[in-house]
Amino acid sequence: MASGFFILPQLSFQLVQGHTGCYRIQENGQHADQMTEVVLWGGTGHSRVLRELLSHLGMVVPAVIDNREIEAPFAGVETIRGIEGLKAWLDRRADGSIKPSYALAIGGGYGRDRLAIANDLDDLGLPPITLVHPTAMVASDAVLALGSQVLIGATVATCVRVGRCSIINSRASVDHDCVIGDGVHIGPGATLCGQIEVGDGVFVGAGATVLPRIKIGPDSTVGAGAVVIKDVPAGSTVVGVPARLQKAQ
Numbered sequence: 102m103a104s105g106f107f108i109l110p111q112l113s114f115q116l117v118q119g120h121t122g123c124y125r126i127q128e129n130g131q132h133a134d135q136m137t138e139v140v141l142w143g144g145t146g147h148s149r150v151l152r153e154l155l156s157h158l159g160m161v162v163p164a165v166i167d168n169r170e171i172e173a174p175f176a177g178v179e180t181i182r183g184i185e186g187l188k189a190w191l192d193r194r195a196d197g198s199i200k201p202s203y204a205l206a207i208g209g210g211y212g213r214d215r216l217a218i219a220n221d222l223d224d225l226g227l228p229p230i231t232l233v234h235p236t237a238m239v240a241s242d243a244v245l246a247l248g249s250q251v252l253i254g255a256t257v258a259t260c261v262r263v264g265r266c267s268i269i270n271s272r273a274s275v276d277h278d279c280v281i282g283d284g285v286h287i288g289p290g291a292t293l294c295g296q297i298e299v300g301d302g303v304f305v306g307a308g309a310t311v312l313p314r315i316k317i318g319p320d321s322t323v324g325a326g327a328v329v330i331k332d333v334p335a336g337s338t339v340v341g342v343p344a345r346l347q348k349a350q
């Protein structure tokens with residue numbers, strides 16, 4: 102293992118800014134015992150990933166919320182329709198003073214949706230949870246903003262900043278000094294070399310590689326398997342090796 106990295110023990114993601122030897126979570130981290138219940142927004146594939154992670158961390162999912170009519174994803178877990186359904190469910194809870202935390206189970210290129218829903222849930226007073234899988238490696242000086250997720254086997258290197266509600270998916274690697282915006286999704290197995298800037302709402306597809314110092318403009322998409330060798334304009338889609346514009350803004 103490279104020096105300066107460590108495998109995170111369970112629950113270490115709760116450690117707050119400035120704690121020696123631990124990566125930092127922006128703003129105020131919540132303490133584990135305040136966060137044993139986590140509602141999931143989104144009831145498809147990503148919710149199964151997060152529920153497995155949360156159960157691994159000793160946390161329970163009392164409810165799954167989705168804007169669409171969906172089949173209940175988990176036996177014994179309440180399925181709720183939309184923000185109004187969530188408000189009614191919160192009102193019905195026996196102890197309304199204790200709010201569950203939330204995690205956003207929305208993957209793909211829907212980063213702007215994640216941010217909009219996060220704003221709604223923040224307004225309801227639900228705290229976002231920042232999740233790091235115990236097998237992920239996060240440098241001691243990396244900063245993870247609230248509601249971000251670093252999933253199984255992913256690496257976040259020194260001096261990286263990961264924005265709010267961004268996902269570093271399974272086995273993705275984000276190398277030194279990268280700045281990842283809000284509502285970003287770095288797909289499974291993608292490799293970001295050093296000093297890359299990724300704008301808000303970007304989706305980097307599975308297995309893509311981005312060369313050092315590239316800037317990826319906001320709301321753009323990098324196709325699965327692409328090798329990005331020059332800057333990507335905002336709102337565009339690039340695919341292939343080397344990556345070329347598939348869709349301009």
Ligand SMILES: CC(=O)SCCNC(=O)CCNC(=O)[C@H](O)C(C)(C)COP(=O)(O)OP(=O)(O)OC[C@H]1O[C@@H](n2cnc3c(N)ncnc32)[C@H](O)[C@@H]1OP(=O)(O)O
Pocket residue numbers: 208209270288289305306307308322323324325326327338339340341347
């Ligand atoms: C755990 C998880 O699953 S997380 C989710 C991970 N998901 C991903 O990584 C998916 C990433 N998405 C992609 O790569 C998509 O193909 C996109 C976003 C780049 C393009 O999607 P769409 O706009 O729907 O493109 P569409 O499928 O219509 O293809 C349009 C053209 O681009 C080509 N194309 C699409 N994707 C790629 C790609 N990744 N690399 C090279 N060419 C591609 C198609 O072959 C097609 O070419 P043609 O016009 O010559 O036939």
